[in-house]
Amino acid sequence: MTEKKRRWAMVIDLRKCVGCNACTVSCKIENNVPEGVYRTWVKEIEKGDYPQVTRFRLPRLCNHCDNAPCLAACPVQATYRTEDGAILIDYDHCIGCKYCMAACPYDARFINPVRKTAEKCTFCYHRVEEGLLPACVTTCVGGARVFGNINDPESLVAKLVANNPVQVLKPEMNTQPYVFYIGADQNIMGARYDNLEKGEQ
Amino acid sequence: MNRRDFIKSVATVGTISALGLGLEQFIPTALGDEKMASPTPYDHDALPVELRIDPKTGKVDLNPDIALKNSVCLGCWSNCGNRVKVDKKTGKILRVLGNPYHPSNAEPHLPYNTPLTDSLKSLGQYQDLGITQRATVCQRGNSAYQIVYDPNRILTPLKRAGKRGEGKWKPITWEQAIQETVEGGQLFKELGEEQVIEGLRQVRDLNTPLNPEEPGWGPKANQFVFIGGRDDGRTEFANRFVTKSFGSPNFYGHGGTCGGSRRIAFLSFLDTWDKKPHMKADYMGSELVMFFGNAPGQAGAPFQPMARKSALAQADNGMKAILVDPVLQNGMYTSPESSESSWVPILPGSDGALAMAMARWAFEQKKINEAFLSAPNKEAATKRKNPSWTNATYLVIQETGHPDFGKFLRAEQIGLGLPVAPAATTPANGTPAPAPTPNYVVIDKVSGKPTLYNQSEEATLYYSGKLSVGGSDVLVKTSLQLFLEEANRYTFDQYAEATGLSKNKIFALAKEFFQHGTKAATDHHGGVAMHANGFYSSLAVIMLNALVGNINRKGGSTKSGGGYVAIDKGKRYDLLSFPGMAKPQGFKISREGRRYEDTPEFKKKKAAGQNPYPATLPWSPIADSLVGNVIPSMMAGYPYNAKILMMWMTNPFYSTPGLFQKDVENYVKEPKNIPLIISVDVLMGDSSMYADYIIPDTTFYESWGVPTVWNLILTKVNGARRPVVQPLTGKTKDGQPMSFEAYCIEVGKRLNLPGIGEKGIPNAQGEPTPLNTREDFFLKALANVAFDETPVANISADELKLTGLNQDLNYTASSLTPEEWQKVYYVLARGGRFEDYDKRYDGDVLHNKFPKILAIYNEKLGTTRHSFSGEYLPGTACWQPPALADGRTVDEVYPNSQWPFHIISYKPRYRTGSYLSNVPLLQDMAKTNAIEINLADAEKLGIQDGHSVKLITPTGEAIGTAKVRRGVRQGTIAVEYGFGHWAAGAKSYSIGSKNVPADSTLGQGVLVNLISLRDPSLKSPHPLTDLVGGSTDRNTTKARLVKL
Amino acid sequence: MVSNVTYLANVVHPVQLGILISIYFFYTGLSAGSFVLSSLGTVFGIQKYKPIAKAGVIMAVALLAIAPLHLIGDLEQPQRFYTLFFRLNPHSAISYGTFLLTLYPLNSLIYGWFLFRRDFATGAQELTGFRRVLYKFLSFGKMDLSKAALAKDAKIAKFLGTLGVPLALMVHGYTGFILADIQARALWHTGLMPLIFLMSAMVSGTGLLILVLMFSQRFLSPERTITPERKSLLLDIAQLMMWFIVVDATLMVIDFIMLYFDNVAGHAAAKLFLYGSHRTMFLGVEVGLGLLIPFIITLLPKTRKSLGWIGFASVLTLIGVIAMRINFVIGGQQIPLSADTLNPYTADPKHLIMIGIFALLEITILYLAFRFLPVYGLPKEKVQTEL
Ligand SMILES: Nc1nc2c(c(=O)[nH]1)N[C@H]1C(S)=C(S)[C@@H](COP(=O)(O)OP(=O)(O)OC[C@H]3O[C@@H](n4cnc5c(=O)[nH]c(N)nc54)[C@H](O)[C@@H]3O)O[C@H]1N2
Ligand SMILES: Nc1nc2c(c(=O)[nH]1)N[C@H]1C(S)=C(S)[C@@H](COP(=O)(O)OP(=O)(O)OC[C@H]3O[C@@H](n4cnc5c(=O)[nH]c(N)nc54)[C@H](O)[C@@H]3O)O[C@H]1N2
Ligand code: SF4
Ligand code: SF4
Ligand code: SF4
């Protein structure tokens, strides 16, 4: 059988995420992300009725979806998919229409206030292409983030996905994300609507 | 107009003509060209890569424009390793990575002899090494490099040009700064201040008593008071200068405001008062770790290894983490399926009660490790395969009024026949023979008779009875008996009330903890320790480990691997002593380390026939680093006041709870009180702004240092920090970058102080070698490290070329011998010296063990008197609520009825203490803190997220923004530390005619230290302090909360 | 849905497509509505609407000339807008929209020209002065006023009009469609969205047409008055508007029923609009002012006969539809995708200024068009002297 095409994927083992945000900070440095916007961030949630409260962390980034609504939305093909599945943005051609942002179900995108284009996690493609790993993976203190070629059965990502129950965000959207979580609480991974307007009344 | 713009305008015209056609083939070729230029796989704004690794072969190709330098972080006081990515052209730091050789960065860390090129593979995809050998730095380690480039860094010496604290400065030359601080005089005459100020020269007087009427307090030199940060690998240089060259005992780290009482409790448990070891749980081998405060991933020392090891232990090894903390912090993973949280929301300050209750339960349920505790000596323990042993069975004299009350019974006191002691031999090298071990007495289990401790295989654990001592019957008890009695002093109901937890919860916790045997351990730090009762609470928490017998065991308590011989008497150099070394005399201004009974005050009162108790201000004989007492002592003039205050790497006015109120500020601002304040700082800090002189310093990317890791690492570690960028500070006349070390060396030379200059450092043969530059000192320390035990290898030609170390460091070639250099390069190339990962364990016990007896009862503690009441302190762990110096509890003085809330503070995740507040990347993560309260409390008070609320405490008020949480104990208010600066960028100042404007974003948030409790039972302004362990209380503040 | 949850940390994701896009949708809606009304006479042959055909097409063109400016103004890289024409993405609705937005006004323009040619040609011959020059130019030399030629005009106009109706529907339907297409956003993701957009376009298009007709007939037409025939036509159009309102409201009711029983996000959206912080904007402005009151006005015998009331109702429909655009565009993005609070929106002042300028521009264009083009036939000679 011929080697399957390379497909980048990330697994985030929430059992190991300590919520340090080293990922967030390193991503900003590596990718020169301006103040106030984030390619990756760590959502933190408290759940339960006192004193049975638990604290839950959810690192977030672009899912590099196989069925990416952002890709479909982009009217000028500035959003594109690489051979190995990464969804990237061509900053020289993005017109900043923001439809991709409206279309992405994951809040993964933002407008770079300096460059004035859409932006999001690139899976650190500039590093990955050189045989390196994404900045956030290299600096993940708890060792939660694992990156690799999911089509290579020998890779750690492939093994993690094969050997653990994994979750993705909003599977009902059928976006086929390539960021997989281990140990996630399906009930509280997405948005929360029951108290939308707290603090407003 | 560049090419791209040109194309764009052509394109616009082109498109307008092609409008509506929408067909690419009609587009002019130039446009097509532009289209072809995409997609852009390389993000233009991303950093250049440092190297390329072939994912198939692992071949590494370096980017010639970039250097990777292994060094040591100081983004917090954890001293992890790092690998700094530097742009060779600009010399600037681009990014910071982890050092895979350093055990704080990687789990496991690389074998020390791994070739450097192989260590680079830990960045890549090849064989997933980038995952399995991942070397990380934390959020602060990633970003702290930005302080180097802070636009407002202090790069030249500054002299006050207005009133103290007024924010007017003028730049002065290095020479002027040295001249004036050393020689003194009417330094501020031009400001109309006529006062003649004594400089370092006048104060450095080791003969004249500072108080001629009471010469016992010590010489004038003691009036030079130095406050520094904690151990960062440079501190020993400062200590050597202050205590050994200058001769003042008043050298302080920040221990007393850091984890003070915890450390002292460990010293008591380990009965080791010189080397200051302390312990942590070995998470990776543990089944259960009970974190009392100190949540891994929240703060903790060392932050990064704690976070990583606990995460890996929980996920991979099934370790369970229980978090006893008024705040649900990060670091515990709870599976979504689990119905119960392992968070224990304890009432602040009551950890001692919980631990003593758990101990009581274990005694009652017979769950303590009797086999371990009953071994009276090392041999007996070894026979039972226990890697440690205790004094649990040793008899202690408990006869009230007996002159030896609190002391261990000695065999000679009851006429036990002693074995012949071997003749004391003095080894050739001059080190004195070890002091003979006292002849402790146990009740032998078999014979039931008092027996010499080392003649019994197994001794009685619980004994209370009278023995004939010197003819009279004297009450003696075993150490464990004393501990048992303390545990039984309160009922479970009382313990439950004290902790705010139910009895059943306490039983459940105890049951769970003790069922894991030696594979359960406790971990704690500031949360337990930073209360007025911090010492005994810490000791109680520590004692749970003794009861299960986990010390020196895999998965138990570890004193950590420690470091190699560095700033010490080593194989190459003696950095510990030198000819002419001064020995500080008298008493420390902080009232620590010596008994009140030895002071001139006590003696005078005694001689005058007065009741010597209470002391004017309390004393803490077994504690050290009571930095929080320093200014209050000065203000009280007790025991004396100071002439020169020097601060370095610290911000005590900000960081000391309960200190900096109007009275203290006014005191500090008046030059008559402390005539000369010198601060060595990198920026205009909240404390430095009150100085007379500010000496610029190098940041940790520009400094040297030889730090070890605080704790938790089972193998030996010595980081090697070196300047990875050219210091930005100005240069002195002889070309040294201005820095703390350069200042000390010049002052030392000018005053002809011992241990500095041409003959500053003796080598191992006792021959003098120079200490003229900072490199002289730190490279010699590194030579000691390199040559310790089996010396490290010489660096290979390849690695030397790869690192360019010899070029980087050629300016300092003369600091070492060529032979030393080859090894020091090897160490520098790897960012330190690290023992291999497989040296963690020998089977089921730790490789690096604490080698001495453990104290269930500590004699030094049990024979110390309280300087107010005159009573003996309990010699074992016990439960004591937080109290004032006069013994009244905080709750009595500030009852819940009026002060329903407790404020506690915890460490900032995106700052380090008061430091890093001006790092833009961290500002971006958090600009302010919040007043965090429980949902139920918030509902009661009608408070919602984002509401403005006011905190009222007995000492002051603060306004902040509410954050409503589930994970805060009801009745507790939590406030993150590290915010609410009044300087460090938040206040404008001027240097000469240049105005440095304030950045309004930098000072946001609340600093609870400004409203933390003081001790109202003391006659002068004084933070609430743990008189035994020396902690400045930061977590007992009682408060009211109002919605605004 | 788990309710015992509190967020400690998250990143705020402000609403991206804001007021400019809402107003853009408003303009395209107005344009589409006007066009459809214009076509009632020419395409569908309903004689009584013939007199408004020209007015309708002028509005359709003038509105659609300005509408895309909002779109371009909203781009972060407005100077790159032209790439929309040649970097197509067959999966992107916007890519299609680009061409619709180009073809539809072009088509309308040509269609309009055929409606006007007769007047241009006549005017070029009969009038004097400025208008003569203008009309001569605008007739592009096609002066043939023969019956055959005029019949041919009418035929072509009918053809283009026939083409224009679906284009207009598509232009506006597509704006609804680009929202409907987005599965991520609960409020948008419904097949009804294009229809809702269309119907509200008809409502607002009619409303604006009524107002423009009233104003232009009174002040700019050769007669300078609202003649009885004109009045009855206006009242007639108002009755049309009422039916549009009825359909629009029906769609809205269906939509909200579906939304209410949709997934959690949809339910949350429905609650937000029905009792949440958006209830004033939705129930009050969009539904109450924009649909209910105009419906009552156009229903009650007393008010539906009064031009004043009808004018008032028309103003209200415009306000209501602006509110509807804002509610759906911005409100739809306020429902969080990853947060626990509404995504915030603050209008960029730059955008507000742009909207103001574009509106002025629009009014100027409309004024000039109604002032100088023979919307209501050629002026009497005495009018010319005024020039
Ligand atoms: N309320 C409350 N108070 C607390 C704590 C708490 O949790 N809550 N924590 C306590 C603890 S644990 C500690 S350790 C203390 C820490 O308190 P401090 O020992 O005072 O240390 P930092 O706050 O880290 O301040 C260090 C200062 O050194 C300066 N500095 C930084 N780098 C350099 C350098 O390279 N050279 C020189 N010369 N100066 C430098 C910076 O200006 C900074 O202000 O705070 C204590 N105070
Ligand atoms: N992110 C970050 N990490 C750091 C530092 C930093 O500034 N920032 N500083 C470093 C330094 S200097 C030090 S000393 C260490 C300190 O490490 P820690 O001592 O672990 O840190 P703190 O935040 O001071 O600890 C306070 C913890 O105890 C809890 N607590 C408060 N009162 C009580 C109590 O009465 N009982 C119990 N059980 N818990 C209580 C608080 O909620 C908080 O979780 O952290 C180091 N690591
Ligand atoms: S997460 Fe969002 S931005 Fe990323 S590929 Fe999926 S849809 Fe696109
Ligand atoms: S903002 Fe840029 S990337 Fe996103 S859809 Fe528009 S052109 Fe494409
Ligand atoms: S992969 Fe790179 S771009 Fe994406 S979140 Fe991680 S560091 Fe940021």
Ligand code: SF4
């Ligand atoms: S760096 Fe890793 S452990 Fe830290 S927050 Fe990010 S994912 Fe979690």
Ligand code: SF4
């Ligand atoms: S834990 Fe402290 S020393 Fe370690 S990387 Fe983080 S900031 Fe640096």
Ligand SMILES: [Mo]
């Ligand atoms: Mo500390």
